[in-house]
Amino acid sequence: MQSLTNRATPVDRRPMTFAEKLYLPAIAKGMGITLKHLFKKKATVNYPEETRPFSPVFRGLHILNRDEEGRERCTACGLCAVACPAEAITMEAAERLPGEEHLYREEKYAARYEINMLRCIFCGFCEEACPKQAVYMSETFAPANYQRKGFIYGKDDMLIPHPQKQIKENNQ
Amino acid sequence: MEFTIDWYFLIEKLLLISAVLGISLVVAMYSTWGERKVAAWIQDRRGPNRAGPFGLLQPLADGGKLFFKEEIIPAQANRFLFVLGPSLAMFTACLTSAVIPWGDSLTIAGREVSLQIADINIGVLWIMAVVGMGVYGIMIGGWASNNKFSLLAACRGASQVISYELPMGLALIALFMLSGSLSLKDIVEQQRDGLWFVVLQPIGFLIFLICAFAECNRTPFDLPEAENELNGGYHLEYSSMKLGFYLFAEYINMFISSVLMATLYFGGYAFPYMDSLGLDGNMLTILGIVALFLKTFFFIFLFMWVRWTIPRFRYDQLMKLGWKVLIPLALLNMLITGAVVLFRQNGFNF
Ligand code: SF4
Ligand code: SF4
Numbered sequence: 001m002q003s004l005t006n007r008a009t010p011v012d013r014r015p016m017t018f019a020e021k022l023y024l025p026a027i028a029k030g031m032g033i034t035l036k037h038l039f040k041k042k043a044t045v046n047y048p049e050e051t052r053p054f055s056p057v058f059r060g061l062h063i064l065n066r067d068e069e070g071r072e073r074c075t076a077c078g079l080c081a082v083a084c085p086a087e088a089i090t091m092e093a094a095e096r097l098p099g100e101e102h103l104y105r106e107e108k109y110a111a112r113y114e115i116n117m118l119r120c121i122f123c124g125f126c127e128e129a130c131p132k133q134a135v136y137m138s139e140t141f142a143p144a145n146y147q148r149k150g151f152i153y154g155k156d157d158m159l160i161p162h163p164q165k166q167i168k169e170n171n172q
Numbered sequence: 173m174e175f176t177i178d179w180y181f182l183i184e185k186l187l188l189i190s191a192v193l194g195i196s197l198v199v200a201m202y203s204t205w206g207e208r209k210v211a212a213w214i215q216d217r218r219g220p221n222r223a224g225p226f227g228l229l230q231p232l233a234d235g236g237k238l239f240f241k242e243e244i245i246p247a248q249a250n251r252f253l254f255v256l257g258p259s260l261a262m263f264t265a266c267l268t269s270a271v272i273p274w275g276d277s278l279t280i281a282g283r284e285v286s287l288q289i290a291d292i293n294i295g296v297l298w299i300m301a302v303v304g305m306g307v308y309g310i311m312i313g314g315w316a317s318n319n320k321f322s323l324l325a326a327c328r329g330a331s332q333v334i335s336y337e338l339p340m341g342l343a344l345i346a347l348f349m350l351s352g353s354l355s356l357k358d359i360v361e362q363q364r365d366g367l368w369f370v371v372l373q374p375i376g377f378l379i380f381l382i383c384a385f386a387e388c389n390r391t392p393f394d395l396p397e398a399e400n401e402l403n404g405g406y407h408l409e410y411s412s413m414k415l416g417f418y419l420f421a422e423y424i425n426m427f428i429s430s431v432l433m434a435t436l437y438f439g440g441y442a443f444p445y446m447d448s449l450g451l452d453g454n455m456l457t458i459l460g461i462v463a464l465f466l467k468t469f470f471f472i473f474l475f476m477w478v479r480w481t482i483p484r485f486r487y488d489q490l491m492k493l494g495w496k497v498l499i500p501l502a503l504l505n506m507l508i509t510g511a512v513v514l515f516r517q518n519g520f521n522f
Contacts, residue, residue, distance in 0.1 A: 027482060034214045034481045043216045 059122045059137040062115055062153070063160050067105055070162045073134035074113065075106035083129035088119035106132075110155070117151040184285055192269050192289060200423035201231040203472055207423075210476040238416035246317060246409050253316035258410065258417035261309030265424035267302045271295040272431050273357045275441045275461040278454055287457065288357055295356040296344060299432065300337070303387055306425070307333040310389075310396050310406050313418065317409035325405040328487060329396030332386055335494035336393070340383035342502035343376040346509040347436060360440035364447070370437040375505045377437045379498055384429040386494070389422060391479040395490060430471030431464070438467050 019025055045052055054060070065073050076093035094111035096104045103109075126135050145151055205220060205227065212219030220227030245254055275287035292298060307330050314326020350372055351359045363369060370377045386393040397405030407418045434440060441460030451459070485493070 030481045031477060034477060037216055038210075038213045040216055042213075042218050044218045046218070046221070 054139045058139050059124045059127075060140045061117070061138050062120075062126070062158050063136050063138050064113065064155065064158045065134055065136055065160060066162065069102070071101075071103060071105040072109055072159065073105055073132045074110045074130075075132055075134075076108050076110040076113075077131065079129045079131060080126035080135055083125040084120075085123060085125060086119045086121050088116045088121075089126060090114045090116075113155045113158070115153050115158070117153055118148060180283065184283075185289060188285075188287065188289055189270075192272075192274065193266060196266060196269055196424055196427055199427045199472075200420055201235070203423045203426060203476075204234065204419075205231050206472070207476050207479075210473065211480050214477075214480045235416070238413050241412040243412040243414065244409075246319070248318045249409065250316045250318070253312050254409075255414070257309055257313030257316055258407075258414045258421070260312060261306065261421040262417045262424070264302050264306040264309060265421040265428065268299050268428045268432075271298050271356055272428070272435060273360055273440060274464065276453070276457040278457050287461070291355060291357045293353070293355045296348070296354050296436075300341060300344070304333075304337060306387075306421075309418070309421065313410065314396075314406035319409050321402045321404070322406050322408045325396050325398060325402045325408070329389060329406055332389075332393060332395050332490060332494075335491060336383045336386035336498070339379050339494065339498035339502040340387065342499065342506055343373075343379040343383065344436075346376045346502070346506045347373055349506070349509050349513050356435055356440075360435055360442055363439040364442035368437065368439045373437065373505070373509070375501065376509075377433075379502050379505065380437065381433065382493075382498065384433060385475070385478065386490075388425045388429055388475070390426060390475050392482045392485050393490065394484055395487060398484070426472060426475050427468070430468045430475065433471050434464055434467035440464055440467075 067073050076091055078091065078093075081087075081089040081091060090112070091110045091114070092112040093108050096107050096109055122137070124137055127137050208230070209219040209227075211217075220230040223229040223233045245251055270289045271292060273286075273288040273291070277284050277286045279285070310329040310333075311326045314322040314324075314329070347359075347369055348354060350369065351362055353359060353362075359369075385391075389396050397407065399405070402408070407415055410418060441457075441464040443460065443463040446456060446460065446463075449456070
């Protein structure tokens with residue numbers, strides 16, 4: 001049979017020599033190997049204190065973005081929900097009322113916007129589908145929770161803070 | 173005959189017993205921590221590091237957890253034996269520490285205080301007897317829980333301990349031929365002046381080491397417990413502190429057999445050039461204790477090191493090693509030692 005790689009080695013079926021039958025050299029060798037591991041670099045990351053650096057294309061939890069003036073970008077077009085293969089996104093649209101122009105960028109906005117993080121497969125299609133550059137995926141992943149309903153992330157979980165309000169609060 | 177009670181003697185011994193018990197328990201406690209650390213390091217992990225600095229409070233947390241867990245005695249179990257099993261395991265584990273010389277004697281307020289609870293002239297015999305009793309803890313535990321798996325594991329454990337006690341005894345006999353005494357104190361004192369017995373008895377030491385692993389039920393000889401083939405082993409039905417006792421007894425056993433190996437083959441509290449340092453008695457004794465504990469910790473580390481290197485034996489391999497390899501080897505070792513001793517004493521005039 002032709003071998004697939006050049007790494008294949010034939011099995012050694014020779015009868016064991018006396019030294020091999022003693023097992024002790026083999027045991028000593030094994031113990032040498034484990035002893036070396038005592039001093040090796042640990043593979044474990046001390047999780048809450050240290051985190052693994054993510055790659056720049058990592059797709060973590062979603063955030064809903066605002067524009068430069070702090071208005072919500074999402075116009076509740078539903079394209080993200082359509083693009084979502086896991087059907088994780090639910091939303092309800094509402095009409096912007098006069099006097100709310102500083103809150104929402106378009107005439108229509110998402111009154112309710114939820115992503116079920118238990119369904120989401122973090123494929124990033126929603127991010128790609130969004131024509132308004134409203135939904136982005138961040139570099140954090142879903143924290144643990146005791147109840148399933150805790151994994152349904154609403155707008156208050158995902159909407160990034162208002163930039164100007166934030167500046168004002170920080171100056172106070 | 174006048175009969176007086178030496179109260180100082182009694183107090184001194186009581187203090188010593190408490191100290192030895194306390195130290196054994198603490199060492200056993202921290203062996204559990206050490207075991208997890210060594211395991212982690214060997215596997216490139218970190219091990220316990222949350223409870224206290226370096227996870228040093230982990231044994232306390234584990235102990236607390238064991239105490240608060242629900243205790244279950246199976247309905248069909250023999251309640252008396254079920255409780256007796258772990259107690260016996262713990263009891264026999266602690267009992268062996270009585271004859272070990274933990275150091276030379278201290279002079280306190282003009283009194284010579286020997287750091288050995290009982291210097292009996294059959295010290296090693298006592299240890300062998302008590303270790304032999306240790307198997308009852310396992311056997312009773314496996315029997316009393318009325319579980320076929322536990323019983324199987326207990327049978328395996330019992331046959332293993334019995335099989336390995338033989339070569340252990342034979343290896344020791346060769347040692348006694350050289351030392352001419354069964355008292356552990358004597359054996360240490362001889363190594364203080366002469367060579368360590370490991371130099372004179374390398375094969376005997378190897379046999380003793382292997383048997384000590386088997387007697388302590390440590391990997392690769394941990395047949396009484398087997399999570400994959402027997403759902404856990406002889407302590408399958410045990411929960412809470414009763415399980416804790418079994419596990420704890422294992423660590424005490426490990427500690428005591430490490431001390432024993434250090435004492436019998438590595439000079440115990442004696443260390444090279446100790447008498448040419450020109451130190452006074454008490455100081456030397458304290459250094460001796462430190463030396464003994466260093467040797468002991470090395471052996472405890474060895475136990476752990478081996479555990480995380482070598483896989484468990486198959487049952488038939490275990491029996492083959494015990495009966496077909498170690499016993500003949502120990503007999504041969506005994507024969508050669510005997511011949512050498514005889515030759516040294518009489519030349520060829522038998
Ligand atoms: S990442 Fe994929 S699965 Fe998750 S919400 Fe967006 S489109 Fe749906
Ligand atoms: S997030 Fe983007 S794609 Fe989704 S509804 Fe809002 S605007 Fe449309």
